[in-house]
Amino acid sequence: MLSETQLQQFEKDGFLCVDGVLQESDMQPIRQEYKQLLDELAARFELLDDAWKALSFDERYARLIQRHPEAYEHLDISLPMASELPSDAGIHAGPAVFSLLSNPALLDIAEQIVGEELYSNPVQHVRMKPPECMLDEVARGNSNIARTNWHQDAAVVLEAADQTPILTVWVAMTDADVSRGCMRAIRGSHRFSDLAMHCPGKTGLGEIFIPESLADDHKTVPLEVKAGGIVLLHQKTWHGAGPNTSLDLRWSFDLRYQPAGLSTGRDFFPGFLARSTASPDDVLRDAAAWKASWHQARKEISSGKLQAVFNTRWQAYRDHQLCA
Numbered sequence: 001m002l003s004e005t006q007l008q009q010f011e012k013d014g015f016l017c018v019d020g021v022l023q024e025s026d027m028q029p030i031r032q033e034y035k036q037l038l039d040e041l042a043a044r045f046e047l048l049d050d051a052w053k054a055l056s057f058d059e060r061y062a063r064l065i066q067r068h069p070e071a072y073e074h075l076d077i078s079l080p081m082a083s084e085l086p087s088d089a090g091i092h093a094g095p096a097v098f099s100l101l102s103n104p105a106l107l108d109i110a111e112q113i114v115g116e117e118l119y120s121n122p123v124q125h126v127r128m129k130p131p132e133c134m135l136d137e138v139a140r141g142n143s144n145i146a147r148t149n150w151h152q153d154a155a156v157v158l159e160a161a162d163q164t165p166i167l168t169v170w171v172a173m174t175d176a177d178v179s180r181g182c183m184r185a186i187r188g189s190h191r192f193s194d195l196a197m198h199c200p201g202k203t204g205l206g207e208i209f210i211p212e213s214l215a216d217d218h219k220t221v222p223l224e225v226k227a228g229g230i231v232l233l234h235q236k237t238w239h240g241a242g243p244n245t246s247l248d249l250r251w252s253f254d255l256r257y258q259p260a261g262l263s264t265g266r267d268f269f270p271g272f273l274a275r276s277t278a279s280p281d282d283v284l285r286d287a288a289a290w291k292a293s294w295h296q297a298r299k300e301i302s303s304g305k306l307q308a309v310f311n312t313r314w315q316a317y318r319d320h321q322l323c324a
């Protein structure tokens with residue numbers, strides 16, 4: 001649980017780093033699930049040879065993503081941000097990830113900020129960033145595997161969620177310091193008046209960004225935490241992440257929670273009730289049902305029954321001089 005001082009710090013700064021929230025026993029099943037997933041992907045992409053077997057987890061991931069950056073979608077915990085989805089689009093919705101989303105230590109903290117009716121917002125990702133020197137120019141433009149441009153999370157969801165208080169809970173699976181490309185933020189930026197101007201992504205719908213020149217006017221704070229620590233972010237806090245200049249993997253999950261009953265800003269993707277005092281029987285406790293909900297969304301989006309729309313509000317700035 002957060003102390004009163006920590007809660008006030010979060011209010012004031014728009015971010016809070018908290019070490020020691022998850023135990024090794026919380027993280028071990030996720031490491032195990034991803035280890036198995038990497039082997040499955042190695043088989044799919046024909047990398048499963050004797051050399052593969054001799055590699056560590058970090059080395060296996062680096063080899064896979066270097067040769068097949070497109071494999072990333074099978075590791076992510078959301079469907080790809082694309083309006084046209086193939087019926088077999090990749091997503092990882094395994095039971096260990098569902099346990100993380102429902103982890104009592106994370107929910108206790110989220111409840112202190114969001115309230116008792118906690119809904120898991122489906123804007124969620126895994127970020128697995130190998131040393132950036134291993135990546136080519138194209139991969140370096142992908143914030144899931146390399147640096148993350150300045151942005152506000154409120155700008156990443158549709159306008160329908162402008163009034164929804166969405167809390168980002170960023171979970172470190174490895175230590176995250178400056179050399180590994182930890183997040184960085186601008187203190188108090190959640191209290192700047194309007195949403196900042198964001199440019200449409202150059203390399204993908206998810207890559208909208210606040211022009212560097214606007215962020216350059218402010219002092220930035222590195223959000224360093226150890227593995228098992230978390231970073232809380234207000235939805236309007238300006239933040240991003242530097243490159244991983246170390247020789248180690250930088251691995252994190254960004255999860256989001258909000259009060260139940262409000263738009264998530266991506267209502268075509270499935271969220272779920274994670275904790276509730278008013279309707280405890282409606283809390284989702286079944287990992288298989290969660291996975292099925294993502295598969296159902298994929299079916300409906302790929303068949304055209306459901307429309308998936310991302311970040312349309314920033315298209316108007318495509319030719320803006322600051323977006324060049």
Ligand SMILES: O=C(O)CCC(=O)C(=O)O
Pocket residue numbers: 127143147148153168170183239240241252254
């Ligand atoms: O982990 C990162 O590099 C970026 C995460 C992020 O931008 C977020 O959680 O909103």
